[in-house]
Amino acid sequence: MIAKPADLTRIAARRGGKFPDGEIARFIDGRFTVTAHGSREMPVWGERFGDSIPESGIAEEVSRGHIATLIEYLKSIQRKD
Secondary structure, eight states, rough: OOOOOOOOGGTTTGTTTOOHHHHHHHHHHSSOOGGGOOSSOOOHHHHTTTTOOOSHHHHHHHHHOOOOOOOHHHHHHHHHH
16 A cells, blocks of 8 residues: 655644744755654655765755755745645
């Protein structure tokens, strides 16, 4: 049986109306162990976002910037109902 995908428009609603920026950043990043996240079928975006940049410090900044952009997008699609 295939699990139904999470409704990303209800993240805040499932957490009492507050969007958990840090928790979601860890899920997206993928370099940290998050037991509730499930399997490792998704890419480790924290590594992928900076792959094409040879300088590790800059690669990390780029990776964090992409993750922050995704978090802002997810926050913008949260339903209030």
